[in-house]
Amino acid sequence: MAAQPVRILIFGAGVIGSIYAMKFMEAGYDVSLFARSDRFRRLQEKGLQYNDKGTVRTVPVKVIDTLENDDVYDFIFVTVRYDRAESALLALKDNQSPNIITMTNSPIGFSSWLGIVGDRLLPAFPGFGGQIKDGVLYARFMPKFLVATSFGEMNGAVTERIVKLSQVFQAAKLPYAIKKDMQxxxxxxxxxxxxxxxxxxxxxxxxxxxxxxxxxxxxxxxxxxxxxxxxxxxxxxxxxxxxxxxxxxxxxxxxxxxxxxxxxxxxxxxxxxxxxxxxxxxxxxxxxxxxxxxxxxxxxx
Incomplete structure (x- = not known):
């Protein structure tokens, strides 16, 4: 029996979320993008638009604006600003997905986030940036030897899910670093x-x-x-x-x-x-x- 494809949800359709969605789709993963309001409508109508060396290109993307509790993904990437992270995790509290990856700063540790989603939490930080102008993504990639997506268990262990997540990044050809002390x-x-x-x-x-x-x-x-x-x-x-x-x-x-x-x-x-x-x-x-x-x-x- 063929293995089930890895399902990924990107919760947040800003710059970081859009870049991850694009890269993971290119790697062949089953990717959905959670967005709201104008961003949701634009993605639905026009797809994910991005600047490629001066040319605007478009890739179709599965986009949702509601998430059912039994809609289970292998990984949920929470790609929102720090000041919105807690509200995003509260929205995901009752969803049954096993791994919730917070792609943002955290200057206070993880106790409050653990109180919401428990040990499903996996802290991380993105390795790129950019802008969205008039709905078009302008990605900005730093040299790979300078910046990489960083992630790791809170106790520093290299667990099965860390290995699986590493494989996702390898397939997407995205540089990554496993950290022993994410805090x-x-x-x-x-x-x-x-x-x-x-x-x-x-x-x-x-x-x-x-x-x-x-x-x-x-x-x-x-x-x-x-x-x-x-x-x-x-x-x-x-x-x-x-x-x-x-x-x-x-x-x-x-x-x-x-x-x-x-x-x-x-x-x-x-x-x-x-x-x-x-x-x-x-x-x-x-x-x-x-x-x-x-x-x-x-x-x-």
């Missing part, structure tokens, strides 16, 4: 986002393309990044990737130069688009508030 990795990544995105958006009533390219903004990123990296190490949290351990020791002017260069890239220009900027600002505010509270608790505050 440390996601807290460190949260610190990075708080510094970088907070530098772009914090305090700006109106996001514009002039504010980011200043030495003042770069210095703010430098100061914030160093302060939070010191804080998480003081709280006994491992810094991962390990290269971040040297950041607090580097001269600030060296980091300023690096961040000034980053602030002038096309990637940052795209990140200043009003819709994207507003959503990212909402997320970084929640990340910062939750991380500050978490660190206070770790230090007995």
């Amino acid at each position: 440390a990795y996601l807290i460190t990544h949260s610190v990075s986002d708080i510094a970088l995105l907070g530098g772009l958006y914090s305090g700006n009533q109106e996001i514009n393309s002039i504010t980011p390219g200043t030495r003042k903004t770069a210095r703010k990123i430098t100061v914030t990044l160093k302060a939070y990296l010191r804080a998480i190490r003081k709280a006994g949290i491992a810094v991962d990737p390990p290269v971040f351990k040297i950041v607090p020791k580097l001269p600030s002017f060296m980091l300023d130069v690096l961040f000034i260069a980053w602030l002038r890239t096309n990637m940052v220009k795209d990140m200043m688009m009003p819709d994207y900027a507003y959503a990212a600002n909402q997320e970084v505010v929640r990340l910062q508030n939750d991380l500050t509270e978490f660190l206070s608790m770790q230090n007995g505050g």
Whole structure:
């Protein structure tokens, strides 16, 4: 008897969810994409549209806007922002699928998410980004040796489902890394986002393309990044990737130069688009508030 095809649900049809859906479909998996409102209607009517070296191409995609409890998938990828993760998991609480993969930051550990979906939870983080403009996906892939999708069991074990998930990524030709301490990795990544995105958006009533390219903004990123990296190490949290351990020791002017260069890239220009900027600002505010509270608790505050 032939093996049943792996069923995958992508819960969230933004940039990350759309990229995973496209790559997993290319690998031959049975993929459905959960979307709502205008995004659901557009995907239903026009398929998944993406930019391929200047040409807009379309692939048909199975899209749903409701999920029955007995509609079971091998893997559900939750590809929403951190500030929407809890509500997404609550929507999946009674679904019977065995593996729920959260593809987002988590600056406070996993206890609240475990309280919703139990040991079905598998924390992860995506290895790419991009934009959706006028309904068209513009994917942005970093060099494979720099960025990969990261995932791992909360106890660091290499379980059967970790092996199976690795096989899915291999078939989709997507780089991945199995992490022994996902909590440390996601807290460190949260610190990075708080510094970088907070530098772009914090305090700006109106996001514009002039504010980011200043030495003042770069210095703010430098100061914030160093302060939070010191804080998480003081709280006994491992810094991962390990290269971040040297950041607090580097001269600030060296980091300023690096961040000034980053602030002038096309990637940052795209990140200043009003819709994207507003959503990212909402997320970084929640990340910062939750991380500050978490660190206070770790230090007995």
